[in-house]
Amino acid sequence: xxxxxxxxxxxxxxxxxxxxxxxxxxxxxxxxxxxxxxxxxxxxxxxxxxxxxxxxxxxxxxxxxxxxxxxxxxxxxxxxxxxxxxxxxxxxxxxxxxxxxxxxxxxxxxxxxxxxxxxxxxxxxxxxxxxxx
Numbered sequence: 001x002x003x004x005x006x007x008x009x010x011x012x013x014x015x016x017x018x019x020x021x022x023x024x025x026x027x028x029x030x031x032x033x034x035x036x037x038x039x040x041x042x043x044x045x046x047x048x049x050x051x052x053x054x055x056x057x058x059x060x061x062x063x064x065x066x067x068x069x070x071x072x073x074x075x076x077x078x079x080x081x082x083x084x085x086x087x088x089x090x091x092x093x094x095x096x097x098x099x100x101x102x103x104x105x106x107x108x109x110x111x112x113x114x115x116x117x118x119x120x121x122x123x124x125x126x127x128x129x130x131x132x133x
Contacts, residue, residue, distance in 0.1 A: 001089055003082040006112075006130040007045070007052040011065050011077040015057035019044055028053070034109050041065050043109045054080075054109070078116070080128035086113050089129055093117065105131065 012018040015033075022028045028046040035042045040063030046053045056077060058066035068077055083089045086105045094100055099118035108114035108130065117127040 001083055001085075001092075003084065005051045006080040006082040006128075006132070007054045008076060009054045009056055009078040009080065009128070010075060011056050011068050011072075012074050013057065013069060015042055015044055015055050018055050018057075022046055022053070022055070032110065035059060036107075036109050038107065039064065045110070078126040078128050080114070080130045083129050083131055086115060086129055086131035090115055097121075 010018075019030055023030065028048065030044050031047055031052075033042065033044045037059075040058060040060045042057045042059055044055045046055075056065045058064070058069070060066065065077065090100060090103065090105070094103070099121040100115065101118050102115035105113040105115050108128075110132070113131045115129050117129070119126050
Protein backbone atom coordinates (compact mmCIF):
# COMPACT_ATOMS: atom_id res chain seq x y z
CA UNK A 1 0.00 0.00 0.00
CA UNK A 2 2.94 2.37 0.54
CA UNK A 3 4.11 3.61 -2.86
CA UNK A 4 7.18 5.64 -1.87
CA UNK A 5 8.53 8.28 0.46
CA UNK A 6 6.59 11.36 -0.61
CA UNK A 7 8.60 13.88 1.41
CA UNK A 8 10.54 14.54 4.59
CA UNK A 9 9.33 17.49 6.65
CA UNK A 10 11.90 19.72 8.36
CA UNK A 11 10.79 22.24 10.98
CA UNK A 12 12.59 25.60 10.76
CA UNK A 13 12.31 28.93 12.56
CA UNK A 14 13.03 31.05 9.48
CA UNK A 15 11.99 29.53 6.17
CA UNK A 16 13.71 32.23 4.09
CA UNK A 17 17.08 31.56 5.74
CA UNK A 18 16.55 27.81 5.37
CA UNK A 19 15.72 28.23 1.67
CA UNK A 20 18.96 30.17 1.16
CA UNK A 21 20.91 27.35 2.82
CA UNK A 22 19.25 24.54 0.85
CA UNK A 23 19.66 26.40 -2.43
CA UNK A 24 23.17 27.73 -1.78
CA UNK A 25 24.76 24.78 -0.02
CA UNK A 26 22.95 21.88 -1.64
CA UNK A 27 22.00 23.35 -5.00
CA UNK A 28 18.32 22.49 -4.56
CA UNK A 29 15.65 24.77 -6.04
CA UNK A 30 12.32 25.64 -4.44
CA UNK A 31 9.42 24.62 -6.68
CA UNK A 32 6.59 25.87 -4.51
CA UNK A 33 5.83 27.80 -1.33
CA UNK A 34 2.44 27.90 0.31
CA UNK A 35 0.68 28.86 3.52
CA UNK A 36 -1.62 26.15 4.88
CA UNK A 37 -3.90 28.13 7.20
CA UNK A 38 -5.52 25.05 8.77
CA UNK A 39 -2.11 23.83 9.97
CA UNK A 40 -0.73 27.31 10.80
CA UNK A 41 2.32 26.69 8.63
CA UNK A 42 4.23 28.08 5.67
CA UNK A 43 5.91 25.42 3.55
CA UNK A 44 8.53 25.30 0.81
CA UNK A 45 9.21 22.23 -1.33
CA UNK A 46 12.47 21.08 -2.91
CA UNK A 47 12.34 18.15 -5.34
CA UNK A 48 15.01 15.56 -4.62
CA UNK A 49 14.77 12.78 -7.17
CA UNK A 50 11.56 10.86 -6.66
CA UNK A 51 10.55 12.66 -3.45
CA UNK A 52 10.78 16.09 -1.85
CA UNK A 53 12.15 17.94 1.15
CA UNK A 54 9.50 20.12 2.80
CA UNK A 55 10.53 23.03 5.00
CA UNK A 56 7.91 24.05 7.56
CA UNK A 57 7.74 27.36 9.44
CA UNK A 58 4.99 28.16 11.91
CA UNK A 59 2.80 31.14 11.04
CA UNK A 60 1.72 31.60 14.67
CA UNK A 61 3.50 31.30 18.03
CA UNK A 62 1.06 28.55 19.10
CA UNK A 63 1.13 26.47 15.91
CA UNK A 64 2.19 22.82 15.86
CA UNK A 65 5.55 23.59 14.25
CA UNK A 66 6.30 26.34 16.80
CA UNK A 67 5.49 23.89 19.61
CA UNK A 68 7.63 21.20 17.97
CA UNK A 69 10.63 23.54 17.69
CA UNK A 70 10.18 24.74 21.26
CA UNK A 71 10.28 21.15 22.52
CA UNK A 72 12.75 19.55 20.08
CA UNK A 73 14.57 22.29 18.21
CA UNK A 74 14.75 22.62 14.45
CA UNK A 75 15.13 19.49 12.34
CA UNK A 76 13.29 16.55 10.86
CA UNK A 77 9.70 16.72 12.07
CA UNK A 78 8.02 13.97 10.03
CA UNK A 79 8.34 11.52 7.18
CA UNK A 80 5.52 11.23 4.66
CA UNK A 81 4.63 8.11 2.72
CA UNK A 82 2.52 8.18 -0.45
CA UNK A 83 -0.53 5.91 -0.52
CA UNK A 84 -3.21 5.28 -3.15
CA UNK A 85 -6.32 5.26 -0.97
CA UNK A 86 -5.82 7.21 2.24
CA UNK A 87 -9.24 6.56 3.76
CA UNK A 88 -8.87 2.81 3.22
CA UNK A 89 -5.35 2.84 4.70
CA UNK A 90 -6.53 4.73 7.79
CA UNK A 91 -9.33 2.22 8.37
CA UNK A 92 -6.90 -0.67 7.99
CA UNK A 93 -4.41 0.85 10.44
CA UNK A 94 -7.15 1.70 12.95
CA UNK A 95 -8.43 -1.90 12.80
CA UNK A 96 -4.88 -3.05 13.62
CA UNK A 97 -4.78 -0.84 16.71
CA UNK A 98 -2.57 1.94 15.33
CA UNK A 99 -3.16 5.22 17.13
CA UNK A 100 -4.15 7.92 14.64
CA UNK A 101 -3.85 11.67 15.03
CA UNK A 102 -6.21 12.10 12.07
CA UNK A 103 -9.03 9.62 11.72
CA UNK A 104 -10.17 11.32 8.50
CA UNK A 105 -8.00 12.79 5.74
CA UNK A 106 -7.54 16.56 5.64
CA UNK A 107 -6.13 18.95 3.08
CA UNK A 108 -2.39 19.49 3.14
CA UNK A 109 0.05 21.50 1.05
CA UNK A 110 -0.14 21.18 -2.71
CA UNK A 111 -3.74 19.96 -2.57
CA UNK A 112 -2.73 16.58 -1.15
CA UNK A 113 -4.95 14.75 1.29
CA UNK A 114 -3.01 13.85 4.43
CA UNK A 115 -3.34 12.16 7.80
CA UNK A 116 -0.86 11.67 10.63
CA UNK A 117 -0.13 8.56 12.69
CA UNK A 118 0.68 9.10 16.35
CA UNK A 119 4.39 8.66 17.21
CA UNK A 120 3.42 6.38 20.13
CA UNK A 121 2.35 3.81 17.52
CA UNK A 122 5.36 4.31 15.23
CA UNK A 123 8.42 4.02 17.47
CA UNK A 124 8.58 7.76 18.15
CA UNK A 125 8.42 8.95 14.54
CA UNK A 126 5.62 11.22 13.32
CA UNK A 127 4.40 9.60 10.11
CA UNK A 128 2.23 11.34 7.55
CA UNK A 129 0.28 9.40 4.95
CA UNK A 130 -0.25 11.37 1.76
CA UNK A 131 -2.58 10.84 -1.19
CA UNK A 132 -2.06 12.92 -4.32
CA UNK A 133 -4.35 12.91 -7.34
